[in-house]
Amino acid sequence: MEMDPHIFPCGLMVSDFQEQKILQFNAYIENEFGFAKDSLIDQPITALFTKASVLFLEHYFYPMLLQDGKVSELQVMLLSAKKEPVPVTINATLSQQGKIYWALFSAINRDQLYQELINTRDKLEDKTKALTITSATDELTGLLNRREATKRANDMIQQTKRTNVMLSFILLDIDYFKRVNDTFGHQEGDKILIKMSKVLASTVRSCDIVARWGGEEFLVVLYNTSIDKAHIFCQRLHDKINQIAIGRDTLHVSIGMTSYPINNQTLNLDEIIWQADEALYDAKERGRNQTRRFKEDLLLDKR
Template sequence: MQNYSLDSFPCGALVTNSARIITYVNTYFTTELLWQPAALIGKSTDVIFTKSSKIFFQSYLIPTLLHEKTCEEMQLIIFNAQGGRIPVTVNAHLGDDGCIYWSFFNASKRDQLYNELLKTRETLEEQAEALKLLASTDELTELLNRREMKYRSVLVLEQAARSHQSVGLLMLDIDHFKKINDSFGHLEGDRVLKELGQKLKAFCRQTDLVARFGGEEFLIMLPDTDKVNVLLFCERLHQLIANVKVDNKPLTVSIGASICEDKISFTDFYAQADNAVYKAKELGRNRTEVYKVD
């Protein structure tokens, strides 16, 4: 029968007695960890364990061995002979003779792989967040786009219905926007849309939803806002928007407002604001009209 030696195994083998004194190490400790056997045999395991590993050894590993006789795949950190910290995976078995039989596997590469996987995960999460942002915002104005506005508005309306709060919905339509494009070009039209979007975003509350809903049409949803405050908000909006200049003249918008105090679908709510904005246009533009039931 062929004789086998623990020195042939690609891992560290170590034996300690009941007093935690090292009684045996294989050549792995010399070739991989640079320890000479004489520097370890007869010494306490404190020589090789870091402070945190000593605490884990005392508080968990030893009680587990006493209870179950075996511990598997414990993650510890040990010192090599030069004081370098080496992450290891440890298996230990408590023999009938009271000795503990240890196997040590170098986990440096695994830790490196784990860190690389963590970094990859973080990168993927950042990319996913960036894609989510791109999918939910209008590229020109950086406001919510039509799809995201619909999705979030439904949630706001459901919450308002549960808490019995009123909600305001404003539709803003830039007056004579086609003339701006025709007279000054589409680049000027884009500038106007972008500047208006920035002002709306800065002006509204964090709880408000602000979107470019299409073309020169913007939507603003105002949670927990009654009719008086909706009208006050619209008045301030007109003043704000007048600061956007086209050919040194103030930009104007027509605003259609709807206020909901009961449960309503987003489609119906939108239709009411749409109806009101057309009324504002019919009455001369640059004004706010509130939806009224005929």
């Protein structure tokens, strides 16, 4: 028994690879997409697809045919006789003689399902992005929160094991902040925190970390920065912060800093922060509004 290609419920077509012209097709293509009998013979294959689909065929479908001799489950947009785009799924093979054998069928429902999947995925991506930002950010100041800063600082510390990079850790604490809150109220205190954050964010580079570490305490980690350069950076911070007005006075901060790694010593984040905190304590002890570096003798003083 001979099979009649015209009775199959899917489009069958033969085209020439080099000439890119349609040689033969079956009744499904005429009926499903509204083409008159034989009207497509010798037409360029590009006439059958949308512009985007033609680009897609040229840059994906043909190279794949050349490489593998076949393509399966490709989804593109066919142009019907009325020039309406119809999603189709295509399987094709390339023969030794340079003929392409196409099997295709309209895939309207499948396309809708894909579209829904894509929309859902995009929505999920957007939501995840929003949530990631929310979970990493301090609500009041917009800086990184303590959790995110801890994560990123740990990543940086890990990195120093592979590369020869020096990190400088800076802890800042606003001087007499309680007095600001008591005198001007918490709302005013919040405004000061926001102004302070803007100064910090505009002074660091994109590769640095800047975070709200606690109530009126901030952490800055300067990437690839020596302690001397970090000291100059802190001086610049003092200058900028001293321009923020509170009532008739101006804002001051105390800063403690330390660098890592020193003398090939391996420390974890807690230990490094502890060093910066000791230096910060030293700055407060010495009358505030200044920067102190962590030194080993700070330990000796205490003992």
